[in-house]
Amino acid sequence: MNIGSKNKKRVVLPSRPELPTVGQILEDINKAAPDDPVFSILEKTEQESTRPADSEAALRFQQCRRYLELNGGLEEAQGRLQKQREELQAAGEQLDRTVEEVKGQVL
Numbered sequence: 001m002n003i004g005s006k007n008k009k010r011v012v013l014p015s016r017p018e019l020p021t022v023g024q025i026l027e028d029i030n031k032a033a034p035d036d037p038v039f040s041i042l043e044k045t046e047q048e049s050t051r052p053a054d055s056e057a058a059l060r061f062q063q064c065r066r067y068l069e070l071n072g073g074l075e076e077a078q079g080r081l082q083k084q085r086e087e088l089q090a091a092g093e094q095l096d097r098t099v100e101e102v103k104g105q106v107l
Contacts, residue, residue: 020028032038
């Protein structure tokens with residue numbers, strides 16, 4: 001018996017607040033000051049996403065990385081498909097045996 005478990009009180013979390021409406025979101029954006037930190041963060045991420053690759057080597061590196069990720073995903077999918085194929089093959093053999101047993105029974 002765990003003595004400490006009896007002394008723990010359940011923490012009741014407050015209910016989740018309602019999501020703001022589109023109008024409320026737009027109102028908040030319009031009220032925000034131009035130097036609001038959120039706008040500077042948005043500008044930085046926008047610049048980073050539209051910035052051209054620093055060099056051809058960086059672009060090739062990203063392409064190679066993506067290729068390796070996709071290749072890994074394909075190898076995993078191949079393994080899953082092989083396992084499913086084996087399971088289906090075993091189920092088919094079991095079905096054949098069951099059909100032969102039913103045919104062999106006297107009706």
